[in-house]
Amino acid sequence: MTSVPQVVAARTWHWLGYGLLAWGLGGLVYAAYELLGISPFPSLADVGYLATLSCFAAGLIALRRERRGILQTLSFLTDAALVTLIIGDLAWQTSIRDMLANATQTTLGTWISLSYPTLYLLLCAATVTLALWRPLDLRRRVIALLAAGLLCFLGADIIYFGAVTRGVYVPGTWTDLGWPLAAWLIACAAYRSGATAARPRLNLRHLPGEWWKQLLPHYSVLTIFVVYLSTHLRAPLDQPQQVVLWLIVALFVIRQFLVLADNQRLQLRLTHRATHDPLTGVRNRNDLEIDLQQQIDEARTWDSVVAVLFMDLDRMKEVNDTFGHLVGDHLLQALTARLSDILPADAVLSRFGGDEFIVSLPKHDAPAAARMAQTLLAAASKPFQIGPEILQVSASIGVTMTPGDAESARAAIEQADGALYRAKQAGRDTWRFANERLNGLHMPQAQLEVQLRGALDRDELSMHFQPLIDLSSGRVRSFEALMRWTSPVLGSVSPADFIPVAETREMMGGLGHWAMRESIRQMCAWQSELPGVGVAVNVSATQFIHDGFVADTRAMLDDYGGTPELLTLELTESSVLADLGQARQKLLELRALGVRVALDDFGTGYSSLGHLRSLPVDVLKIDRVFIQDGHTDMVFVQAMISLGHSLGLEVVVEGIEDASMVARLQALGCELGQGFYFARPQPAEQAVAAVLCAPLSMLPLS
Structure with a gap:
């Protein structure tokens, strides 16, 4: 199968071959006119010659070139424009201006006359680009032969037209050898291209002693510019020549700017390569x-x-x-x-x-x-x-x-x-x-x-349940769901140890979601044995502030057919006060759903009475720290119970561990109590079984 580079190179040589064929046909027609003693203009010979220039330009444009950055591309094109403009100016002064001034031909003849220098400039620009922007499919010697052939062809044409314009052209002189020499050089380039197509291409850019060859085309552009500038500054110039001169100088300045900008980009790129890993892009070990x-x-x-x-x-x-x-x-x-x-x-x-x-x-x-x-x-x-x-x-x-x-x-x-x-x-x-x-x-x-x-994925977490007792009847009103963790590596881990870690390491959202779903499932499961007994679930601040919290709660109740009035969500003061406006809106949505809300650990936060009055909560839960010393803190407990009742809230006291505390709370009118005195947190089956075995033994004997 023929490779893409070979197809592209063959297309170039085909165009060059068509150009030589058109030149040969044009030459035959011109020779026939000479034999007949006539010299019409324009004629069929001009069609062949113009087709030659067009085919040559098409062949050079068809070459495949290496992708370059925008700065390098603009630099190459600027060089090509600079050289083309200089040659065009020289051609104007030496032949084109005189030819147009002495022109007596028709309008068609004038356009044909202008087509020659236009195509010359196009071919010149393509040749300069060939030298500066090396094609991928041609070796250096092939490029040199091809460029020499094209330049020889251009030179012979320019000398010929200059001589014709001045009326000094004589057939059979050395000038006529320029065209066959150009054809021979192009043919040699085509032959060497086929002979060396399979040979690997060396990267001379990195070979010692070869770097100067890469700069030869750029030195040539600089030399052409210097010679042109020195010759024109010493002679008086008319207005059009001054415009062209300043345009050429401007192009050269732009070209230098592009080269400097590209060098700066290259320097930054090399510096980055020296200090960064090419695979990952991070710093390497050099520095x-x-x-x-x-x-x-x-x-x-x-x-x-x-x-x-x-x-x-x-x-x-x-x-x-x-x-x-x-x-x-x-x-x-x-x-x-x-x-x-x-x-x-x-x-x-x-x-x-x-x-x-x-x-x-x-x-x-x-x-x-x-x-x-x-x-x-x-x-x-x-x-x-x-x-x-x-x-x-x-x-x-x-x-x-x-x-x-x-x-x-x-x-x-x-x-x-x-x-x-x-x-x-x-x-x-x-x-x-x-x-x-x-x-x-x-x-x-x-x-x-x-x-x-990985504890949740490994099924190491479980929910235990501790009853909340109605202090007036001794019946279980609901259970508080408490998360427990038993690790095969660390053993049983206290919630006081792993809950803070989960909160600080942003794991509480996932754990809390699982805990609520599991608690609602258990609540629905025990309704056949303990109808009307609800569950209270602790909700973390991370879980509560989530936009879909209320929708998730509704979805969990729907999944298990749970009664919203039996679900109590326990929120701390800090989670509610983090964004009071947003929290109040969510609490109202929960109340509309039928879910009850308890303010947990009351008395340990910083909420004001004004905040408490404006929050749509149902239960006030007094922290255990206020009943650890039954004699000293009871006055605070009494004040908080009275405050809760004045706001129409149920009051729960945590941490009850003896019968005397139960009696004091009953005297103060506290509705609900919770603590080790009644029961420790247990798995759901054991907690339900304990209630069924002794439903009225939760209160002390009078």
């Missing part, structure tokens, strides 16, 4: 030590620290062996983009080599470095979509703090590398400080976060 040492010196000056994280992918070799290095490269690019998105603005991400990366974090202390290391691990462990493949990898990270663990950049990298090795020994998909003391301080919380991120 890593220098930049990191500057950060360490600045940190020492300002009494700050720099965290250095050495990151390595754990399964990169398996990816390359299974899917190939091209997929591995795309994976590295996707990972780099993901890491760049989550790193802070002052962080510097560098590719150290292969699948190794180094992140420097100025002004990041040990806790911040620990959080960032865990964030990077979480980002690396998420699936990657590479073409049709979904790839799952993990990473390990070693962390060192400088100055402190290390005083120099090289030592910091070495210590981080050592910590990375210990992280891999610990089981991978984890991180370690180079300083063991820091590992003891920060690893437990980091390990908790690691395990919590």
Whole structure:
């Protein structure tokens, strides 16, 4: 099968061949006119000659050239316009002006006469472009032969017309040899093009001692301009010549500007290549030590620290062996983009080599470095979509703090590398400080976060339920749903430990959504045994501010056929006061739906009585801290109960642990109570069974 470059080159030689054929036919017609002793103008010979110039220009335009930037393209075209304009000016002064001044032919003859110099200029511009913007399909010697043939053809024509205009042309002189010489040079170029088409093309741009050959065409343009300028400045010029001169000077200035701009762009590109990784686009290791040492010196000056994280992918070799290095490269690019998105603005991400990366974090202390290391691990462990493949990898990270663990950049990298090795020994998909003391301080919380991120998918979370007792009758009014976590690695984890981590690491939205759905499902399941007993679900601030919170609540109730009046959502004061206007609107929507709302942990926040009065809530829940000392805090409890009743709210007191507190709350008129005295949180089956076995034993004996 013929390749595209060969087809393009063949098209060029066909056009050049057609041009030589047209020139030969034109010459035969002209010779016939000479034999007949006539010299008509215009004639059929002119058709052949004009077709020759047109075919030559079409052949050069058809050549395939390397894609260039906009600045280089404009520079080449400016050079071609500059040389063409100079030659056109010279042709005007030497022949065209005199030819038009002495013209006695018809209008058609005048247009034919003007067509020659116009096509000459077009062919000249194409020839200059051939020399400056080298075609991809022709070797250098072929280009030289072709350019020489075209220039020889142009020179012979220009000399011929100049002689004819002055009336000094004599047939059979050396001038007539120019055309066959041009045809022979073009034929040699075509022959050498076919003989060398299969040979590999060398990139002379990078060969020592060959760089000057790339600049020869540009030197030629400069030489033509200098010669033209020097000859014209010494002679008086008329108005049209001055205009042409200034136009040529302007083109040369524009050309120099384009060259300088392109050189600046090239310099910036080379600088970027020297300091950045070509695959991922992040910094490479060339200047890593220098930049990191500057950060360490600045940190020492300002009494700050720099965290250095050495990151390595754990399964990169398996990816390359299974899917190939091209997929591995795309994976590295996707990972780099993901890491760049989550790193802070002052962080510097560098590719150290292969699948190794180094992140420097100025002004990041040990806790911040620990959080960032865990964030990077979480980002690396998420699936990657590479073409049709979904790839799952993990990473390990070693962390060192400088100055402190290390005083120099090289030592910091070495210590981080050592910590990375210990992280891999610990089981991978984890991180370690180079300083063991820091590992003891920060690893437990980091390990908790690691395990919590996958706890929901691994079905490690469950809901326990603690009853809310009607203090006047002893019956169970509802259950509060409380999340519990049992990790196979960490064991049973207290909500006081994992709930703050979930809130600060933006996991509470997903966990809260699951908790509400599971609680509503359980509530609907026990209605056959405990009709009318509802459930109270804690709602985090992250979950509550979501735009679709009310719609999600309605959808969950519809999915399980739940009664909205049996669902109570417990909100803290801080989550409501974050955006009071938006919160009030959502509370009104929930009330319209039939869902009850409780203000949880009342008394520990900062809400004013004015805020409380304007909020459409149904229940006031007094925090357990106010009944820990039954004698000292009862006055506060009494005041809060009275406040709730004055606003038409039910009041719940948490943390009841003895019978005497129940009696005091009954005396104060508190409706509901909750605490270990009645029951501890239990799984749904056990909580329901306990109520069914002893429905009236929740209150103390009188």
